[in-house]
Amino acid sequence: MRSYLNVPAHSERKFKSAQSTSADAILLDLEDGVAPGDKLLARETLSRVLSLSYLAPPRPRIGVRINAVDTLHAGLDMECLAACEVRPDFMVIPMVTSPRDVEIVSTWAGRYGWEPSLCVLIETADGVEAVNSICRESVPALKGVFIGTADYANDIAAFVNEADFTYLRQRVVNAARASRLAVLDAPHFQLSDTIGLKASSDRSFRQGFSGRIALHPDQIDVINRSYSPTEADLKHAREILEAAAATESGIARSRGGMVGPPFYEHSKRIVALAADAASTNEDRNYTRTAI
Template sequence: MTTARTAPDGTWLITPPWDGRLEAALRAEPDVALLDLEDSVLPRDKDTARAAALAQLRAVPVHGATALGLRVNAPGTVHGLKDLVAVADAALHDTVVLVPKVESARELDLVAQVLQETSTGVCICALIETPRALLRLDDIFASPVLGGVVFGAADYAAATGCRRTSSSLWWARSSIAAVAAANGIPSIDSPYLDLGDPEGLRRDAQEARDLGFTGKGAVHPDQLPLIRSAFLPTDEEVAQAHAVVTAADRAGGQMVRAGRQLVGPPLVVAARAVLDGAGDHTKPSVHGGIQ
């Protein structure tokens, strides 16, 4: 089992596993199209949903730059165990497996052990959505099989009793994004669930980017353009980054002034990252995983 450290950044479109949903998701060209076996499926429909999801994942021959994924049920539940066995039996390849309710690295290790014999290139990601998980981020992120993390705002708010507002989630979101960055792991912010509030989605996605998340979840294809736009540098940011890099290059790496701003090495690194983001129109793929 090799170390998995990279999952796709960008847009993660989460959809129920019923027939036709995956094809519709792929037409929207998210960075990850994730079929959901957990929250969007009633307990009585879990077995049917599992079979439908795996059939769709096996049947898709070409899906361009979009990575395919599956959100299983929590491994500590009966349906979670059934999901993992079914995924192992299906011998899926190059698939993102999102594990909910993760609270320890041991849970991720167990998932990897189940899948490693039959699945190759599987990228295991953790859904961080409980207070206990927030207190154990260092342990969870230390797992060598972890390829990325997703924040689950709705479950976190329900578990803590906090409101699902911007300010009430700052600490949780900032903590996840910061620890992910420290470990070189992509971090995906929780979806915005109000489909009738595009301006709210825009603000929420912009805040996710400001906090350091590398992508954001979506629950409808119509949300993807706004999320993509929020994660791209603005024209003003690109112009400022060009000015910073040009001034720094001319100064030979010394501290220099660009407009009203004093520019040192950290700002130059940030400016180059802005320019890289502005000029990168390719979509990432899953790297690493279980071999």
């Protein structure tokens, strides 16, 4: 999945609107997107909107971001989800600093006969330092890793709109990919900056990220395009695969350069990503028409 539209869980109106967008997933937020005084309302609304999400398939996948596991709100969030007649497709655990955080949520869900797909949000210095063990020790329950630049910037005393977060990005991408997990980039906070969103998303995709969070519906189409192979990418990948099929040595030439097995595997992945993107786009178009 490429685009995750963040929606505050207490807003049924925004959730209904989100279902008609081209987002691959909707992330119902019980954490930062909900003020402390609205937490109870968000939990009360959550069960109702989860049921609504199943009214018009095909639909975006639905996730829920709970509060950090060391807070009182997290326990209340999990009690709410246990009581929901319809459960989300995945859960996001914020402020994760150790594999224990994932184990707590997974153990809790198991008490209700539920094995949710879990994602973690790495957004602190401690989380970055522990990201290898978090990824390695949390499979198979763990399916994806998000990064959070705002809380991370605050934790390391950086400026969120000025730092490039190269260390954070490379550490998390490497750890996630080593455990064969999806890895998702932080949102672009400048909502009207379409050029900056596209540039950072294009760069993020080519650095190994699978997708990113959208904070506004207007960001979704840009994100979906950036995290899908371009026609030029697909053409080049097919040329490399044709060159691979024509050689017996394992090494071939393409566009004047030498290519080998790593290039072939990358090209296969590009072709598969393009097919997945086309299929997902068709489903989303149908959903917009149906609703």
